Amino acid sequence: MGFFSGKVVLITGASSGIGKATALALAQQGATVGLMARRQEELEKIASQMGGKGIVLVADITDEIAVQHKINELVGITGGLDILVAAAGISLRAPFAETTTATIRRVMEVNYMGTIHVTKAALPHIKERKGSLVAVSSLTGRQAAPEYSVYGSTKFAIQGLFDALRMEMLRDGVHVGVFSPGFVDTPLRYSVLKGNGLVHETPPVPPLRLWPVETCVKKILNMIRKRKTVATLPGFVRYLFALNDLLLPGWVGDCYLRYKFGYLRRNR
Numbered sequence: 464m465g466f467f468s469g470k471v472v473l474i475t476g477a478s479s480g481i482g483k484a485t486a487l488a489l490a491q492q493g494a495t496v497g498l499m500a501r502r503q504e505e506l507e508k509i510a511s512q513m514g515g516k517g518i519v520l521v522a523d524i525t526d527e528i529a530v531q532h533k534i535n536e537l538v539g540i541t542g543g544l545d546i547l548v549a550a551a552g553i554s555l556r557a558p559f560a561e562t563t564t565a566t567i568r569r570v571m572e573v574n575y576m577g578t579i580h581v582t583k584a585a586l587p588h589i590k591e592r593k594g595s596l597v598a599v600s601s602l603t604g605r606q607a608a609p610e611y612s613v614y615g616s617t618k619f620a621i622q623g624l625f626d627a628l629r630m631e632m633l634r635d636g637v638h639v640g641v642f643s644p645g646f647v648d649t650p651l652r653y654s655v656l657k658g659n660g661l662v663h664e665t666p667p668v669p670p671l672r673l674w675p676v677e678t679c680v681k682k683i684l685n686m687i688r689k690r691k692t693v694a695t696l697p698g699f700v701r702y703l704f705a706l707n708d709l710l711l712p713g714w715v716g717d718c719y720l721r722y723k724f725g726y727l728r729r730n731r
C-alpha cells in the first residue's frame with residue numbers, strides 16, 4: 464500500500480492546472496480527494512476520471528462560510544481530513560503604478576484571504592490526524608520581480624503565514640510546507656489580469672523557463688511524503704536567493720530580473 468492510499472486530501476483550485484493534475488495523481492495513488500473550485504462542470508468531469516475517489520465541493524474560496532460548509536461536508540462523508548493542498552489562485556502582471564486598488568483587493572482576497580479561509584477550516588481536522596498543510600505559492604513570494612508587486616505580495620503573505628503556522632503546529636505534529644514554482648504551463652497563462660482587473664488580451668510571455676505541470680505534481684507529492692517545509696521549482700533557485708542576499712544584497716538578483724523583465728534601462 465502506498466503512502467497516499469486511504470488518505471483524505473482537500474485540493475483547492477482543483478478544476479484546472481496544478482490543482483487538477485495533483486488531484487488526479489493523488490486519486491491514482493489511492494487517496495480520496497475533495498475537489499474545491501467554483502466551476503462545477505469542470506470538477507464533475509475531473510471527478511468522473513477518478514473512479515469514485517473524487518468528491519466535488521463547489522465553493523468560492525473568498526466566501527468563508529461556503530468554504531467552512533464544504534469542508535464540513537467532506538469530513539462528514541470521509542470521516543476526516545489528512546492533507547490540504549491550497550492551490551487556488553489568480554494571477555496579475557502589471558506595473559504597480561498602473562494597478563487599481565480594486566484589482567489589488569481582488570487578488571489579495573482570492574490568493575491570501577482565500578488561503579486563510581481554507582486553512583482555518585481545514586486545520587482542526589488535519590490536526591486530529593497529524594497531517595499536512597501545503598500552500599502553492601510562487602517564486603515571486605520568495606523574490607520580488609518587476610510587475611509582480613501585487614501578485615508577489617499575496618504570495619509573500621502566504622509564505623509568512625505558513626512559516627509561522629509551521630512553528631505553531633510543530634508540537635501538534637502537523638506538517639506545514641510551501642511550494643514555490645516559477646512559471647508553469649497551465650491555463651493560468653491565459654487569464655493573467657492587467658492592472659485594471661481585465662485579462663491581458665495577449666498573454667504576457669514568460670521571461671523565464673516554463674515548467675510542465677507534471678514536475679509540480681512530483682514536487683508537491685514528494686513534499687507531503689517527506690514532510691518537507693520548502694520546495695521550489697527549479698530546486699537550485701533557493702540557494703541562489705540565499706547567495707544573492709548574503710554576498711551582494713539585492714544587486715545581482717535585481718539586475719538579472721530587471722534585464723529579464725525589460726526594466727534595465729531608465730525611462731526617458
Ligand SMILES: NC(=O)c1ccc[n+]([C@@H]2O[C@H](COP(=O)([O-])OP(=O)(O)OC[C@H]3O[C@@H](n4cnc5c(N)ncnc54)[C@H](OP(=O)(O)O)[C@@H]3O)[C@@H](O)[C@H]2O)c1
Binds near residue numbers: 479499501645
Ligand atoms: N501557472 C504558473 O505559472 C504559476 C506559477 C507560480 C505559482 N502558481 C500558483 O499555482 C496555483 C495554481 O495555479 P495554476 O497555474 O494551476 O492556475 P489555473 O490553471 O488558472 O487554476 C487556478 C485554480 O484556482 C481556482 N480559483 C481561482 N479563483 C478561485 C476562487 N475565487 N474560488 C475558488 N477557486 C478559485 C480555479 O478554479 P475556478 O475558476 O473553477 O474557481 C482553478 O481551479 C495558484 O495559486 C498560482 O498562483 C502558478
